[in-house]
Amino acid sequence: MRVLRLFNNKVGRTDGIINYYECAMFMKGHAFMAFIELRDVYKTYNSGANEVRAVDGISFEMNKGEFVVVVGPSGAGKTTLLNILGGMDAASGGDAIIDGQNIAKFNRKQLTKFRREDVGFVFQFYNLVQNLTALENVELAVQATKKKNRKIRDNADARIIATNPEDRKNLSPEEVLEKVGLSERRNNFPAQLSGGEQQRVSIARALAKNPKLLLCDEPTGALDYQTGKSILKLLWQSCRDTKMTVIVITHNKAITPMADRVIRIKNGKVCEEYVNEYPVPTEEIEW
Ligand SMILES: Nc1ncnc2c1ncn2[C@@H]1O[C@H](COP(=O)(O)OP(=O)(O)OP(=O)(O)O)[C@@H](O)[C@H]1O
Ligand SMILES: [Mg+2]
Numbered sequence: 001m002r003v004l005r006l007f008n009n010k011v012g013r014t015d016g017i018i019n020y021y022e023c024a025m026f027m028k029g030h031a032f033m034a035f036i037e038l039r040d041v042y043k044t045y046n047s048g049a050n051e052v053r054a055v056d057g058i059s060f061e062m063n064k065g066e067f068v069v070v071v072g073p074s075g076a077g078k079t080t081l082l083n084i085l086g087g088m089d090a091a092s093g094g095d096a097i098i099d100g101q102n103i104a105k106f107n108r109k110q111l112t113k114f115r116r117e118d119v120g121f122v123f124q125f126y127n128l129v130q131n132l133t134a135l136e137n138v139e140l141a142v143q144a145t146k147k148k149n150r151k152i153r154d155n156a157d158a159r160i161i162a163t164n165p166e167d168r169k170n171l172s173p174e175e176v177l178e179k180v181g182l183s184e185r186r187n188n189f190p191a192q193l194s195g196g197e198q199q200r201v202s203i204a205r206a207l208a209k210n211p212k213l214l215l216c217d218e219p220t221g222a223l224d225y226q227t228g229k230s231i232l233k234l235l236w237q238s239c240r241d242t243k244m245t246v247i248v249i250t251h252n253k254a255i256t257p258m259a260d261r262v263i264r265i266k267n268g269k270v271c272e273e274y275v276n277e278y279p280v281p282t283e284e285i286e287w
Contacts, residue, residue, distance in 0.1 A: 033100070034061035035245050036085070036213075041094035041104070042268075043080050054080040055091070056268030062261055064099075065243040067236055067279070069259035071250055077268040078249045079217055085247065086119045086215045087111040099212060116145050120206030120244075122235075124218040126198040128190040134201045135186040138173035141205040145170060168210045176204045180234060196227035200234065207238055214238070214246045221250075225287070232258065233282040254287035 043055040054077045062068050072078050083089035084096055087103055096104045103114060121127075128137050177186050180200040190198050199219060206214055216235060220228030232248075232255060239246040248255070256262045257280040264272040 034097075035064035035066075035099060036060075036062045037095070037097040038085075039095040039097070041081075041084060041091045041096055043077075043084060043089065044092045053268050055084065057094070058265070058268070058270055059094075060263055060270055060273055062245065062247075064245055065239065066245055066260040067239045067258070068245070068247045068261045068263065069250060069256050070247060070263045070265060071253055071256055072265040073251060076265045078251075078265060080268075081265070082215050082217050082247065082249050085213070086121060087114045117209070118212045120209050120211035120214045122199070122202050122206050122214065122216040122219045124221040126190070126195075126202045126222075128198055128201055128205075130190050133187050133189055134182060134193065134197075134204075135173055135177060137190070137201055138177060138205045138208050142170045142173055142208045145209050168212060171208050171210050173204070173208050176208045177201075179207070180204045194227075195223050196231065199223060199227075199231050203231070203234060203238070207242070210242065211244065214244050216246065216248045218250055219248060220252070229282060229285065232285070236282055252287055255285055258282050258285055 038061075039059050041055055041058045042053060045052045045054055056077070058077075058081065070078055070081065080089065084091045084104075085098070087106065091104050094104060095102050098114075099118070101114075103111065106114060129140065132140060174183070174186070177183055180203055182197060182200050182204065185193060185197060190201070193201065199222075203219075214235070219235065220231050223231060235246055235248060236258060238244065248259075257276060259276055260279055261275050262273065263270055
């Protein structure tokens with residue numbers, strides 16, 4: 001009924017009659033469409049005589065702005081799935097529709113643009129450039145994107161940009177480092193930072209691009225319990241602040257209660273999927 005009313009308001013009709021085509025056209029491009037939709041995606045690797053089905057017919061949907069945890073044992077296909085979602089690896093079959101575009105059909109040039117502008121990555125071992133400072137690492141990521149670079153002069157301006165999901169311009173590297181609590185360490189090299197601080201730099205690097213999608217592969221895997229929790233909290237807060245869709249991959253089932261949506265995979269297939277109506281605050285998660 002609500003959809004009908006919204007639709008009729010939109011087209012200025014009051015008779016309440018809509019046909020299927022009109023409804024579909026209205027819903028296209030609106031919040032009703034999933035932000036990510038995977039349809040029967042698979043990925044095979046040929047290693048010698050053996051064929052490995054790393055991803056074996058995965059389908060799911062997730063909405064814009066959700067904090068999603070993908071959980072599964074070692075070898076389940078989590079990283080392969082993340083690489084497909086991030087345009088780093090091509091699926092062998094199926095459709096991967098992200099924000100209305102089927103990236104499984106993208107050519108190399110389109111994939112490069114997608115990776116550069118729309119996706120931020122956070123890896124288990126940070127992957128920072130060792131001979132660049134924290135600030136330079138973040139600046140490098142911003143320079144690599146072709147999005148219009150706008151100088152942000154004050155926090156209020158940064159907040160406006162950060163809360164507008166349709167205006168995803170790059171953020172100021174200095175501001176983002178401040179947001180992750182590392183202003184004081186901006187001139188330090190990665191080797192001079194703790195694991196948790198390096199992971200914060202890598203999150204700042206991803207956030208500075210202001211991507212639509214943030215993909216994190218075992219982001220707390222190399223960290224101790226407390227530091228791991230603070231990183232999860234930072235990712236969750238960034239998701240809420242910027243309306244970015246965040247996918248965290250982990251083998252740690254204990255963090256699933258903090259997610260909006262949980263996808264459990266095993267042997268390259270989805271074995272369970274559910275939505276947490278009331279996600280648990282990160283502070284209450286124990287493992
Ligand atoms: N490039 C590759 N060539 C051949 N096999 C591969 C390749 N990449 C991954 N695989 C295989 O695909 C399967 C899934 O691997 P993947 O790295 O996606 O698992 P994972 O769930 O991320 O595991 P982990 O928790 O250990 O990181 C594994 O059996 C792996 O050996
Ligand atoms: Mg992995």
